[in-house]
Every structure is written in structure tokens, then in C-alpha cells.
Amino acid sequence: MIARYSRHEMSGIWSEDNSFDLWLKVEIAASQAWTDQGVVPKSDMAKIRNAKFDRAAYDRLFEETKHDLVSFTQAMGESLGPERRWVHHGLTSNDVKDTALSMQLAQSCDLLDRVIVDLLNALRIRAIEFKHTPCIGRSHGIHAEPMSFGMKLALWFVEMKRNRARLAAARIRVAVGMLSGPVGTFASVPPVIEESVCEQLGLAPAEVSNQVIQRDRHAEYVQVLALVAATLEKIATEIRSLQRTEIREVEEPFAKPGYVTKGSSSMPHKRNPELTERICGLARLVRGHSVTALENVALWHERDISHSSAERMILPDASLALDYIMSLMTGIISDMVVHPDQMMRNLEATRGLVFSPRVMLLLVEKGVERTNAYDAVQRCSMRSWDEELDFRELVKTDPAVASKVSPQDLNDLFDY
Template sequence: MIDRYSRPEMANIWSEENKYRAWLEVEILADEAWAELGEIPKEDVALIREKADFDIDRILEIEQETRHDVVAFTRAVSETLGEERKWVHYGLTSTDVVDTAYGYLYKQANDIIRKDLENFTNIIADKAKEHKFTIMMGRTHGVHAEPTTFGLKLATWYSEMKRNIERFEHAAAGVEAGKISGAVGNFANIPPFVEQYVCDKLGIRAQEISTQVLPRDLHAEYFAVLASIATSIERMATEIRGLQKSEQREVEEFFAKGQKGSSAMPHKRNPIGSENMTGLARVIRGHMVTAYENVALWHERDISHSSAERIIAPDTTILIDYMLNRFGNIVKNLTVFPENMIRNMNSTFGLIFSQRAMLTLIEKGMTREQAYDLVQPKTAHSWDNQVDFKPLLEADPEVTSRLTQEEIDEIFNPAYYTKRVDDIFERIGLGD
């Protein structure tokens, strides 16, 4: 992943140095397990633990000849050892090392993502509580519907992220796994004890059954969940982009002193952070498709997944880490304009209260059809002629014969639409 979208902590996990360190740890732990079984001298394993090392340049040099990265790695490591070198990679196949190390690297990445998710969700919760009763226009199909609150809008984000966290925990457990079961997964040359020992030491799960590789449906699910998280962020970002349009300006991304919005138009303040999230979500969804393509390998394995995973594993985790942190800051520092929300809500001449008018007339004895057919022509007249809806009701004898002025006034009270906000917040765990 390019540096522009990489945070150092996550990027370091996927560095060549850390990858080879993980490979080496798997190799050493496997030897320790053999020693526990009495198959390898413990003094040799102690020497391997003390002396085994690698030089990346040397690995790459050997790979030029072997055309095999794991063989190059084991030979480079062996060069740092004495007679005990014969136990390096003993009983293992390449993917025993690579897939188990991947599981360990995923665990490291997931620890960061887990913290990111918690922090991001808490930011949304705080902003939702802050604007719990900030009344604004609810829109369906892009058209004014009925009043809601900005806090309720954010509360849907909070609830969605809670679901994402649940999905993530399940999917993360799937990829935080290892396998050391040999060339076709039947433990022919290595006992299951070695696999369990190594995985326990690494803090990952021993996969219950495998071929030469871990089953890739686990990884497909994992990347699908990361894509779901990215898509959730995109949904939120799209909302900010819509609300920041000049004719609405209900919210605005923080615009720093000295920041420029356009090389040509000095007045511009664009929602570039939210637009950035939209673009990165597209990349992550593309990686999800690649992960699904990696599931159908030939027989007990082929290597078609390997090249793809070298890209999608680091890139997707690095991007989701970046997105959660950057968009968290956008939400935290979001500028909200309640007065513009009220202005926009009032811009449609009170038409947003049409359902309340209809329901009130039904409560006063009209059939639903009668009430609907009375209200709808008045809403059409209001919109077509750009006049207020309320006086049209007040001028209709059919309405005034059933409703008092106080009852008509109450129809147009925006606070009516906030009466269940506390209950909704309580239902999703944001109650006081």
C-alpha cells in the first residue's frame, strides 16, 4: 500500500522484516514441539532459538536461484547455524510456515483494527448524544419526508458499527488460525501435537482440518466483513457529502486555516475526506471479490491465491485502519449547523406535516380516503404555487369544523417527531 494511506503501526506488521520474523518463529516453535516429543535434541533447539537469524538481501539473492521464497528463507536461516541447521523446516511443508505465519500476522493486524473499531464507534456515540435532539429534515428519495434529528441519524451509524464489530470478531477468529499438517493435510510426516503447540504459542487457533493450505472460505468471510465496514463508512461519508452541499450546508467537514479547496476557485470547501472514504471503499470491495476468487483452489492446493493475498492482505487491513482513523476524526470535528437544518426544514412550506394533518383528521372522524383526498390537493397547491400549507388547511371549512386552531397549530409542531428519541437511544444502548 502506498504511504499516503498507511499508518506506521499497521504498515510495520506487513513489512518484509516482520513477515520473515513470523516465519522464523513458526520454524523455531515447530522444533521446540519436536523436542517436547523427544524427536529433536533440546540442546540443538536451544542453539536454533539463540542463533537463528536471516538477512533479507541474502534471502532475495538465494531466491534468484531457487525461484522459491520459502526455500530461500530456510537456506538463508541455515547459513546462520551450525550442525543444528538440519532441524530447520523438519517435517514441514512451505505452507505450514506461510499460512501459520499469516494467521499470526492477521492476529497482529486485528488487534489494531479492533481498537480502531472501538474508538470509531465511541466517537459516533458521543456525537449522537451531542445532537440527540438537533432537529433536521429527514429525506427519502432525496425529497423532504418528515422531521428527524441529527442524533437519530448518527444513532443508525452507531447501531451499524455494533453489528460490524460482531461480524468482525467472528471473521477475525477464522483467519487467526494456523495449520501444520503437511503436504496434503494428513499429518503423515508431522504429528498434530506440533501444530497445536505452535498455534498455542502464537495465540492463534489450530484449524480443525486442512489440506496443504487453510481453507480460503475463512479468508473470504474476513475480507467480506472488512468490505462491509468500509461500505458502512462510505454510507456515512455519503451522508456528509450530501448534507454539505451548498444549498443545504447542514454539516461541514472541518476546514483548517490555510487549507485550500480548489486550485482555481478560492471559495471552495469540499468534503474531500468523505470523498476519499468513498474511493477507498471501492478498492476494499474489489479486494473482497479477489478473496472469493481464492476459495476454489485445485485439489489439495494450488498457488493461484498466493500472489493475490500478498496484495490484498496488507492493503485491505492497512486501508481499513486508515479509514477508521481518518473518518473518525472527520466525525469528531464535524461542524454542524442547526440553524440551517431548521431553515431547510421550513423551506417546503410546511408540507412535511401532511401525514400528521391526515392522521389528525382521521382521528376526528374522517375515513382514511376522505382525509387523504382532502389533504393531497392542498399539498399540490402549496408546492406548485410556493405558498404555505397551513393557511390552506385553516381556510377549509371541512377542516375547521373538525379541528380547533390549537389542534391545527399542534399539527405543525416539529417537537412531535422527537417524542420517541429517548426510547430509540435506549434500545440501541445509548441511553443515559
């Protein structure tokens, strides 16, 4: 992910330095497990525990081997003496790499959870703030019935709560380790080593594995990220629409510290919804990566590495993009400008038509058959649309309505 759309902490999680650090932790934990089983001498383990990873040595070795894990273990071994023979004992490459990747995914989930909590808090605060602020609800883009603006925010709040639960469930399924040797048979490393390493690293052992941790776990992680991104895109799309000049019920923060200060290079009056547009664009990226993650599930036999090249891109990019747009959305929700007066003007723009369902229901309650009540109210509604007449005055003078409902009862209906 380019630096423009990356935040520092998530960038650190998906950095090569963190990957190598986690590989080192796995290798040291494995040596400790062998020591506990009496295979590796304690004196050797004391030295292995202090092993270092030298990036320059790794780069030099990788030029020769073109194999990242071989180069890593050799570079690690250069900081050791004869005890280096125990490094990577009984393991295969993905025992280390997949277990370390699981730790990265867990770290990513933990950070994303904190960011979700920040967004939930922002949504909760604004939902309470606008709990009693009336606005028009729209279906098919057309005025429907009155609602409160706080209700929109509450809807987003509970959806993000569901997303948080999904992320927590995905974390459980990705936070698994595997140290089962070639093709997962434990022929070269007993299950007790896997159990020990996973316990040391805070992971659960995979119930069954072959030579890789199964990619349905990783696919689920990316699917959850795509779902969260879809929610953010939904919120962003609504804010963008409500910021249109003809509506102008809300606006992104503009010309505030940390936000856009210029809307156009040629039109000085412009205040564009650039931040929510950015969220929509990056949500598409995350959603696209979910397809690749699904395609990574099917590998040949006990393993191939067709997934590897794709994962090196989609896992960091999806994580970084979601972290960025979720943080961006938190700021937008916290600082967006809301125009209650404009909401009221929009409510009144259709001359009372938004109360047509109430009139119909009252007629039914007064004994009018529902179809007849609907037809009578629709007749008045269409006249109001076509002739730009006040809907309340039309229903008051319509014989089918006036014969059943008093003017006072009608007046009581037209209240937000």
C-alpha cells in the same frame, strides 16, 4: 498500498519484515514442539531458539532458488551449525506461511478493532451532542419528516457496532494454524506438533486442512472489511450530500491543523468535501478486493498457488485502506462543523409541508376515513407545492379539514 493512504502500525503488520519474523516464530515453535516430543535434542533447540534471519542472505538465496520459503529456511540455517537440520522438519511451505499469515490477519483484526472503538466513541459523543437538534429527514432526496441529527449519528453508531461484532467473528475464523505436512495428511508430522505450535502462537488448530488453510476464512475476512468500508462510504456520502451549498447542514473540518486548507487551485471560495470523497473512493477499492478474495476460495485439488499472487496484494491493501479511511472518518466525525440554524431553515423551507402526516393522522383520529383524510391533506399539500402557499393556512381553511379539526388542534401539530 501507497504511503499516502497507509498508517504506520498497519504498514508494520503487513511489512515483509513482520512476515519474516512470523515465519521465524513458526519455525522455532515447530522445533520446540519436536523437542518436547523427544525428537530434537534440547541442546540443539537451545541454539535454534536463538536463530537469526539475515535479509541479505535471503535475497542472495532467492536469486538462486526463486522460492521464498526455501530461501528463508536456508538463510535461517546460515545462523546455525549442524542443528540446522531440524529447521522445517516434517513441514511443507504453507505450514509455515499460512500459519504466519493467520497471525498477521489476527494482528490486523486487533488493530482494526481498536480503530473501530475510536470511531464508535466519536459517533457516540456527537450523537449525544445533537440528540435534540432537529433537522429534516429525506426519502428519495425529498423532504420527508422532521428528525434529530443525533438520530443519524446513532444509526451509524449501531451499524458500526454490528461491524465490530462481524470483525470479531472473522478473527476467530482466521486465527487458525496448520502444520499437517504435504496435502494435510500428517504423514510427516503428527497432530501433536500442530497442536503444540498453535498453542505457542495463540492460534487454534484447523479442524481439517489439506496443504493450505482453506480460503473461505480469508474471504470472510475481506468480506467483513468490505462491509465496514461500505458503512464508511454510506456515512461519507451523507456528509458529502449535506455539505452541498444548497443544503449546508454539516461541513467537513476545513483549514484546521491536519486538514485540507485549500479547496481549489482556481476558485478561492471552495470548501470541498474532499476527505469524504477520498473515503468513498478507497471504499470502492476494498469492495473490489472482496471479489478477488471470493475467487481465491476455489483451488485445484489439495492446493495450488493461484491465490498467492492475489493475496499478496489484496490482504495488505484492503487492511491498510480500511485502517486509513476508518481513522480518517473518526477525525471527520469528531471535528465536523454542524449548522443547527441552517437545519432549521431547511426544515421551514417547505412552508410546513413536513407536518402533513400529522394532519392526516389527526383527521383519522377524528373519525375521517383514511383515504378521504389522505386525499384532503394531499390536495392542500399540492397547492402548497405548486403555489408556494403556507400549508398550515391551507389546511385551516380547507372545508374537509376545518369541519373536523379546530384551529388550535392544528396549531399544536406544527411543532418540531
